[in-house]
Amino acid sequence: MSSEQEAESIRCLVAKVGLDGHDRGAHVIARAFRDAGFEVIYSGLHKAPEEIVQAAVQEDVDVLGISILSGAHDTLLPKIMDGLEEYGAKEDTLVLAGGVIPEEDREGLKEDGVAAIFGPGTSIEETIEFVRENAPQR
């Protein structure tokens, strides 16, 4: 075939994990990603780490953005990373965290495989730019 039409689109899962009912930020991000031309799957509220892993694997997302404002990031994010690894999805999924995550916790999370952490005040443009540049090439 001379030109099979490729129609690749960046797929993102925007996820809320644990006991944390604040989803305005996640909605804003989901909408902004949509307008940037991404395909966004939104997890809904109060998801367990294994639910998020299941969704990330089945949906084969390029990007997993986790919004967390409950302070439980040190417990929940490593569980998600381990789950992804179990399915062989950790290497080529770009994992981002957003929300209230103190500076001193960030290094540890990055060692676990979180690619970037976007705290309060990050501009939407910055986040979209980061995704565009770093979304895994498969």
Add this chain to the structure above:
Amino acid sequence: MTMDADDESLLEALLAGEHRALARIISKIENRSPGYRDLVSALYAHTGDADVIGITGSPGAGKSTLVDKLAEAYRDRGETVGIIAIDPSSPFSGGAVLGDRIRMASAVGDMDVFVRSMSARGTLGGLSTATADAVKAMDAFGKDKIIIETVGAGQNEIDIVRTADTVAVLVPPGSGDDIQTLKAGILEIADVFVVNKADRDGAARTVQELREMVHLGEESGLAGGSGGHHGADVMSGGDAAVDETDDEDEGWSPPIVETVATKGTGVETFIDELAAHRAYLVDSGTLAEKVRQRHAEEIRTLLREDVHSLLEDELADSGGIDGLAEAVRLGETDPYSIASDVLAPVEACIENLETETRADGSSRE
């Protein structure tokens, strides 16, 4: 057809039941990645065992919630389930928010319910072009039931007929008066009607109107309403000989099921009706006919895609579509002349081929 080594091992992993391989292959199909055709072509040998059920209806009718309950009930019976949920894509950015998954809470923690959200990627008709191929992937993976949930449909999103064995149309109470049931389109394609949100005002009336519509269709003996043989009507219009033998006594008359999906009410009855339709398809021989027509349609679609990309190349050779469109705008020419100019070399080429083969044939004789 030959596959590269990566695709080969991906296919093996899918057949071995690895979820990530299934997910990855569906992505390749969606993205039209290089080599996806060879992959799908290799999948074919492993397909044909799954029941494919289509769920359609207007936005907010309760499709996702009903699909969730359906999946739960099938799982209770020990069957594995694949779900493809399609949502619209933005006509402006191409982006999409795929929200069907949120309603599918029963699937959580159970990898044997494989939910895949898809964006329509600009196609109308309620399905994405990749849907049929993604169904093949799930079928080859070994799913017993594959449920396709369409984009929230209007009156004419009927592509689901071409992909699903059994189509359920959700009609929420208060969907308009009895004139709406006379109209062509989505109500014609139902094998099963579901009046969801049956605990709401107006449900009884909606059931009544649908019932009258189904009876009207039976009395007149015409296709409208008695959706049993829509496969033949919609897909090719061509030889419906098999269908004509089964009208009166054996024909399928779509039942009307009342459900309250949020509470799970009526789901068992719904499942029974789906099974009954499946049995009808098999017993009447309609299934074989449907499958044959589906493959015919697939062949047509593939050929259309190929010819389409040939034409795109031809367009590029003639200076690109933008230049041609500008020429029309400036009044230098018109779209009809351009179309025949662009097609001329292709036609000439085909004619040459034909004369060559004819010459070959006669020389051999």
